Amino acid sequence: MQLKISKEVLKEGLLKVNAVVTSKATIPILTGILLHATKEEVILIGSDGTETVKHCLPVDGEVVDVVEEGAAVVPSRFLTIVKKLNKEINIFHDDSNMKIKSGKSLFELNCMDATEYPKFVEFNLDEPCLTMSSSEFKGIIQKTSFSASKAETRPILTGVHFKLGDKITVSATDSHRLSQISCDKELSGDLEVVIPAKTVEGLLKVIESDDVCMYLDKHQVMYKTGATFYSSRVLDGNYPEISRLIPNGEDFNTVVEMNKSELLQSLELASIASEKNGVVKLELKENAAILSSNEETSKSNVEITLSSMEGKELIISFNASYMIEALKSMDTEEVTVSFNNDQRPFILHPSDIDEYNEIQLILPVRTY
Numbered sequence: 264m265q266l267k268i269s270k271e272v273l274k275e276g277l278l279k280v281n282a283v284v285t286s287k288a289t290i291p292i293l294t295g296i297l298l299h300a301t302k303e304e305v306i307l308i309g310s311d312g313t314e315t316v317k318h319c320l321p322v323d324g325e326v327v328d329v330v331e332e333g334a335a336v337v338p339s340r341f342l343t344i345v346k347k348l349n350k351e352i353n354i355f356h357d358d359s360n361m362k363i364k365s366g367k368s369l370f371e372l373n374c375m376d377a378t379e380y381p382k383f384v385e386f387n388l389d390e391p392c393l394t395m396s397s398s399e400f401k402g403i404i405q406k407t408s409f410s411a412s413k414a415e416t417r418p419i420l421t422g423v424h425f426k427l428g429d430k431i432t433v434s435a436t437d438s439h440r441l442s443q444i445s446c447d448k449e450l451s452g453d454l455e456v457v458i459p460a461k462t463v464e465g466l467l468k469v470i471e472s473d474d475v476c477m478y479l480d481k482h483q484v485m486y487k488t489g490a491t492f493y494s495s496r497v498l499d500g501n502y503p504e505i506s507r508l509i510p511n512g513e514d515f516n517t518v519v520e521m522n523k524s525e526l527l528q529s530l531e532l533a534s535i536a537s538e539k540n541g542v543v544k545l546e547l548k549e550n551a552a553i554l555s556s557n558e559e560t561s562k563s564n565v566e567i568t569l570s571s572m573e574g575k576e577l578i579i580s581f582n583a584s585y586m587i588e589a590l591k592s593m594d595t596e597e598v599t600v601s602f603n604n605d606q607r608p609f610i611l612h613p614s615d616i617d618e619y620n621e622i623q624l625i626l627p628v629r630t631y
């Protein structure tokens with residue numbers, strides 16, 4: 264293998280695929296990166312065994328020029344070397360030895376056999392099950408994935424649930440909170456799949472400005488964005504029927520509207536004194552809301568002005584970090600919070616109307 268390539272182009276591609284490479288891989292060859300040069304493109308692949316990123320660099324004879332085809336698995340420190348170089352890079356590979364020349368600098372690396380690297384699962388790129396803009400996709404994931412469970416006790420809850428039909432509904436829950444967002448989209452059929460939150464969050468690190476296309480088979484999902492492909496296993500099992508968890512609008516006894524920034528700042532202040540258990544108490548009365556926390560070593564009391572309030576006065580306790588994360592995901596100046604009582608889940612949603620049906624649901628905490 265022999266090729267000449269721009270340092271910046273190679274570095275950008277290596278950064279994308281290296282996002283899933285780990286030194287703790289159980290299969291030694293997965294600690295490296297596959298470099299495969301053909302006359303049409305230079306392919307870079309990184310994997311941890313469950314998630315794989317492939318990035319393709321087209322050969323144009325100038326920025327990327329392949330003199331001789333070939334393939335090798337380079338150690339991950341190849342990226343460190345490329346970052347330090349300042350000029351065009353020339354790569355020569357023969358058997359297990361690779362030489363990297365740039366200007367007056369010369370490095371030699373021992374490589375692994377490319378034929379032992381796991382094959383990348385290929386999909387029919389003409390048949391995506393979902394296509395959306397990169398900004399739209401990023402927004403959906405950033406508004407939901409943080410609610411997925413971090414614990415492996417219920418593996419299905421570590422994923423993000425995609426339900427495709429007459430609209431797209433994306434949900435995530437850890438059984439203590441729920442994030443859900445829906446938007447209208449013209450789709451060819453009905454489909455449900457649960458994708459590891461780690462996968463969709465990892466995709467955000469490599470996503471490009473192009474559309475994001477989603478492909479699916481029985482056990483694998485793949486996303487294509489520009490020249491980058493990100494594949495992962497899907498989670499087996501039945502996702503819980505979360506629609507029954509969402510209160511009906513007619514059930515709410517108290518509905519308040521607040522400035523999001525003020526509420527967020529107040530929660531962050533109140534939670535300082537609740538570091539031990541993270542629980543704060545919200546008291547709603549007339550046109551004021553009081554956030555408080557009370558632990559053995561510290562107390563807090565923060566008052567918030569309500570933009571509006573309808574219904575009964577209420578005192579309710581909940582995990583402050585859940586509401587903080589929910590508020591940070593919302594692109595709005597005003598937020599509406601709807602309560603049933605102090606023992607039932609309550610929901611938050613942006614007060615202004617946008618193209619999404621967006622809600623955040625949080626379970627209260629009993630403090631007695």
